[in-house]
Amino acid sequence: MTAPDSTVDRLFRPTHKKRVLFFALADTLLFCCSLFLAFGVRFDFDMPQYYGMIVQRELPLFIGIKLLVFGMFGVYRMAWRHVGIHDLFNLMIAMGTAQLLLVVAILVPMGDIVPLLGILHVPGFPRSVFVIDFLISGILIATLRLGKRLYLEAFRQKTRARGGRRAIIIGGGITGEALLRDFTRNPKAVYDPVCILDDDPLRKGQYLHGVPVHGAISDLESSIRGFRAETVIIAHQSLEHKTLRSIYEQAKAAGITDIKTVPPVADYDKPLVSLKDLEEISIEDLIGRQAVQVDHQEIRGFLTGKAICITGAGGSIGSEIVRQVCGFEPESLLLFDIDETELHRMQRKLADFPFPIHFVAGDVCDERSVDEAFSRFRPEIVFHAAAYKHVPMMEMNPKEALKVNILGTATAARAACRYRASTFIMISTDKAVRPTSIMGASKRLAEDICRSLNSADGTQFISVRFGNVLGSRGSVLPIFMEQLKHGGPLTITHKDMRRYFMTIPEAVSLVLQASATGSGGDVMVLDMGEPVSIVSLAEELIRIHGLEPYRDIDIVFTGVRPGEKLFEEMLTAEEGTTASKRNKIFFARNRNILNETSTTELIAACEQIIATRYPSMDEERSAVRKFLKNHVVHYCEAES
16 A cells, blocks of 8 residues: 655646646647737737837746646646636636736846846836736636537537437436436437426426426426326435425326435535436335435545545445445545445445545554554544444344444544544444443444544544444345345234434534534534434335235334344433534533543453353353443343
8 A cells, every 4th residue: 555645746747747738738839828818908909119129038937937827726627628617716716826926027027136026126017917817818728618518509509419318307407417417428428308397487488408397296297198208217306205206106106116215415515416427216215315404615625635534445334435435526435334345335436536535454453553544544534333222133143243343443533643634523323321231332332432532632533423334235125125035924023113213414414514513522413314213214115116014015013123222312311411503403511521541441341241251142141241231330130
C-alpha cells in the first residue's frame, strides 16, 4: 500500500492529463487572441508600433498568471459535458482574480520594494485594455467550456433517433430536468420521454427539453393509456412509500411492468442524475421509503477534502456510507473490513472515483492491524460501522459480542485518538436503549466508552442510534422474500412484534447529517417514523406480489427468540431526548460519563471474560450477563 496521493498527483492522473493539457493549450491560444483583440479594439485596429512591442513583451505574463490562477481555482477539474452556472461563476471569479493581479503587476511600480518586480511595471499601459481583455477572454473561455454541452443539448437533440421505449417521467424538478437533459445527450437512449407528470400546478403546460408537463401524478394511469407509454421513470428522490405505492398500483393497473426510479438520495445536491443511475423500483421503496431532507452543504463542509475511514465497510450500512461519502469528494477513503470478498467487490465498483481509496482487510479487534492502518493513512473522520448485530446469534455467542462490539470499538476509538482524528462516529442501535439482549447491552457500553474518550481539544466522539433498515443482510425483508420465493409460509416470532424501519440510503443520509450536526460526546437518535407491525409488513409484501395473505401464502408465528423485545424503544423515557436543529434527529440527554479509570477497568474486565475458558455455554452466558448487569444500569434479560 502506498501513501495517499497529493493534490497535484490526483489532478494529473492519466484519466485527467489529456483533458488538462487540451484546455491549457486551448486557453493559451485564446489568451493570445484576447490580448491582441483587446489592443485592437482599444486603438480601432490601428495600433502604434510602440504598443505592438508592449503586447509581445507582456503576453507571457498574461498567459502565465491566467494559467496559474485557473489551476488554483480548479478550472481544469470541471466536467466538460456538465458545465453549469456554478462552474461559469467560478470561471469568472478566476478571470477577475487574474486581471486584478495583472493590474497590480503592470500598473503599480513595486521596483523600490522588490527590485525584481520592477521589470513588470509598464508606464503608459492602456488601462481600458484590462477591461476589454477581461470581457473578450471571458466570452472565449466560456464558449469553449459550453461548446460540448451546447452540441449535446441543442444540435444533437434535433437529430436524436426516437425509437426507444415510450416513457413517462414522474417529477419535473431538478432531478427530472437532469434526467431529461441526459436523454438529449444520448442518441442511443433506450427510452423516449413522451410526457412529464408533476403535482406542482404551476408546471402544468410547461415544456422541459421539448417534453410536455401533462398533469399530476394521480393522472398516471390515464396518461399511460393516452400516450401509449411502456415505461414509468420516477425522477423524484424524496417521495414517501405511500406515493410510490400509488404510482406502482396505477402503473400495474395500466399494464406497465417496467418501473424505474433513481436512488432516494442520489448525488445529493448535484443535479447529475443520469440514465446509468436508474434502478428497478424495489420492495423497500414501496414499503419503507420516507421523505428525508438533509442539509447537503453542511454535510459537504464536514466531509469534502477529508481523509475518511469506514470500518465494517463491506456491510449493509458500511457500504452505503461508502457510496454516499464518495458523493462528497473526500480527500481519500480507507475501507477497513474483515471480509475480503466484500472489499474485492467494492474495489471493482469504486474503480472510477478520482481520489485514493485504500482497501484494508483486517479485524477491528486486532490492535496491530488497526494501528497500522491508522498510522499509514491518518484518517481525519472515522465512521465505525463494524459490529455484530443479530440479537439471537449474540445470545448464542456472548463473548464474541463483547469482543467485537466493545473491545473492537475501544481499539478503533483509541487508534483515532492516538492518530489525532478529528471526529469518530459510532453506528449504534435502538437496541442499546433499555437493552434486553447481550447485543444491545454491548452496544450501549460501546457508546459509553466513546463518550468517555471524548476530548474537547482532541478527537470528538459521536454515537448515532437508529432502528432496523429494510434490506440489510439477515434482516426480516430478505428472509420474507426468500420464503415467498419458495411459496411460504412467512415466519414471524410474535403477532404483536413491531419495529422501526427505514431504507438503508435514508438511514445513512441521516447518519451523515447527524455526524455533521453533532458535537463531541453527543448520542444522536434518528426518528425512524412510526413503528411498523411485522405482521402488516408481511401482509403488505404478499399483496405487492399479487397474492392474498393467509389464502395464497400463510403466515405462522414461531415464538419470541432469546433477547428479543416485542417493541424497540427509540425515544425512551429512560434518558429522554431534546430536538436538534435538523428534522428527524434528536439528542439523547446527558447521562453520567465514565472517567478514565472506570473505562480502563471496564475494558480490563471485558478482556478477562473473553480470555476465560468456561466449561459450558450456559456458564459463559451467565458470566457475560453478570458483567453487563454490573455496567449497564437498565440492562434486563428479556423474558422467555
